[in-house]
Amino acid sequence: MNWSMTILIPLLPLLSFVVVGLFGPRFGRKISGLIGTFSIVLSAFISLITAFKYFLSSGMDGHYSVIIPFNMEWLRFSDRLHIDMGILLDPISVMMLVVITLISSLVHIYSLGYMKGDVGYERYFSFLSLFTFSMLGLVIATNIFQMYMFWELVGVSSYLLIGHYYDKPSAVAASKKAFIVTRFADLGFLLGILMLSYFTGSFDFQTLTDPDQAAYTQNSGVAFLGLSVVSWALILVFIGGAGKSAMFPLHIWLPDAMEGPTPVSALIHAATMVVAGVYLVARLFPLYLHVAPDALQVVAFTGALTSLFAALIACTQEDIKRVLAYSTMSQLGYMMLALGVSSEINDNLGFTASMFHLFTHAMFKALLFLGAGAVIHAVHSNLMKDMGGLRKLLPLTSLTFLIACLAISGIPPFAGFFSKDEILSAAIASNKWYFAVELLVAGLTAYYMFRLYFRIFWNKQATFSTEIHEAPATMTIPLIVLAALSMIVGFIPFGQYVSWDMSAHHGHINWYLALSSTVVALLGILIAMKRFKGEVNPDATKTGLYRVIENKFYIDEVYVAITRNVIYKRISQPVAWFDRNIVDGAMNGVAWITNATSSRIKSWQSGQLQDYLLAFSAGVVVLFIVLMYLVR
């Protein structure tokens, strides 16, 4: 079978980035937007065709193989050390291709309406294309170094898009924060890559993920702090993934990243880029599972902690985009946990569950963000206190938002129900505590989502200064498409397509668990309904603990305190002193000596022709004497 057209999937957005980036202002707004949108829609079509071909025709015998249509040597350092660029197709990468191109094209279409009238329209579309290209390059990476490179590119384009409103100081600060925090985490990733490649002598995923090779069996002994070298390498890699996926305690950038345009939040900070960390762990999953189960425990614990922690914060936020951001973190925690608890006992259900949740979450979280964007577009505010009673004014947005809320809360038959149920059954097979936490989080999720829903669309009727009307068709069509997808994607028999060993598994719904999680979710919805459907005074309920949670457990403050008191005072200031007095002093000393010398010999350059001739003749005489009578 010929897979060569897959190369178009990343190349089309790249082309669009170059063309729109270079000639955007010349083409004008309309054409730039259309070029960006058209290329990504085309890319989405190719991805869908690829996915159909891959899943329906290639995997008929119940087992999928890894296909590498392209792999060219990109940088060659030595025979053993070379970095390749290529395309790797396996179930999870094909799944990611579909998710990214689909969400990205919907976001592009949505942006055509949402960004209308914005100053940096062409810039926005070119960066959006750059992001899509980088993300596609990331998921189809054949080797970990290619992945790392695109990983950084994704970070850069995220930085550019968060800072889209670069004349707003908060947006600039948020973009810098996102870049620095993720970059800091990427240091761990890079160290992990170097350690893994040092032992295996390869960057290739296929070599890396083979758990039986000598490099792993020889280095499985305890090396440092009770863990083996490979475990440490995988934990470092996971730190990189945790930074991108906003896992505690590297999550602080994600809520601030909401400063970017809302479609960007939908694409990057909900559906695609933030799941890169999950994808990374999934990509190296055989390694985690067989060689370093202890690293997998770290993954599970971090995921569980983050999901609970973020869900709690999400219940208190007032900014609708921040609620969604914390909700994203919480759901990412779910995915990480599912990977972490995946084990042989349960046929590695967790892996499938995690990918399934990634898939469904991308749909309904993008829908939520785009819906929130439509609300913000209409109301011109991010804050819930400025909203209320919008269901009559924005009927379509209200309906799609409700579908998304039901989906994320895990109410059957919406998409979230199926994936969440798989995660819970994977969790209960591994550890009861994780299961309890996740059940609680499921309730919290339903609570905060419906808090959001009721306060935006029900509650007391807010008064608006401008007339509120439904968004244009370019914005509502993606909402409808995503709503439809959120309803149906749950029925995809995901286990048949994506599993850890690339063979088809038959999933089945654990009805007891399904019942319990649905009951918990309904409970959350009921509480939210009771509290927020009617008119409420939100300030009445704020107690001490609420304040702590509302301030995000003061994590940002802790970071500031650590950087200011420890890093700044103890490290930066002495270094600055050393630089100013010792390093600069040496340089200034050199400059001073040069200056003093030159002021001494300056008078030799008198500009007097005769002085020069005098010196010249004296020199000639001396040379003459030396050459004739002394050197001989």
Add this chain to the structure above:
Amino acid sequence: MIEGVGLNHFLILSGVVFFLGMYGFLSRRNMITLLMSLELMLNAVNINFVAFNAYLNNDFLQGHFFALFIIGVAAAEAALAIAIIVLLYRKFNSINIEKSNTMKH
């Protein structure tokens, strides 16, 4: 060659003239006199060339031609130097070599 006069006599003559020219070049201030000192030095060199040609290698005329070309170069040099001097005079209203030192700045 001249009967009864040795090569060294020529060389002493040209040497004295040359170093007189050199002294003149170093000690005077007027640019035109500097130029004249220069001509004196060139003339001394010419005498040298001619003397060497006549006394040491009279089969050929290399020294003779060298002197000829030096006269040509001297003419070119004098023409340029005088153009420069006239220009400087127009600019500074003086042809004192010590005053034309703006290049140092």
Add this chain to the structure above:
Amino acid sequence: MESIFFYLLALVILVFSFLTISSKNILRTAVYLLFVLCATAGIYFMMNYNFLAAVQLTVYAGGIVVLIIFSILLTHQINTRLELASLKKRLIAAVISFISAATFFWALSKTTWPDTNGGVADTSLNNIGLQLMNFGPNGYVLPFEVISILLLASMVAAIIIAKKFSHD
């Protein structure tokens, strides 16, 4: 007889050279220089280099000295008395020149020249003209051309330099 003429001319050269560098009247300086050049031409005549002597007279005495006199007139200083350089400068100049001269004469006294080879070159105008226009051994057409280009270039340059531009 010839040697007496030579010493006479040498004396003229020395005396007027000295006057050239010491006279305080600039026009007189130029005239003294003219005498030096003419006397040099006399020496060339005595050595049978008639063409060279003629060139010396026409180019040096007739051309350059006239040019110098013109420039003196152009710069309006026919009768100005030349101011002397500072004593210190003159002293240094004298010392340097004297040391150079001493080195030269010392070297001269140490050197013994080989005997003359006794050949007689053909210094007729005809032969000189042939050699100037010739190439190969004893041909000087290349330096001749170079000198002519140099003269042309310096002539153009002199005109450009001395020309009064309208925006001045």
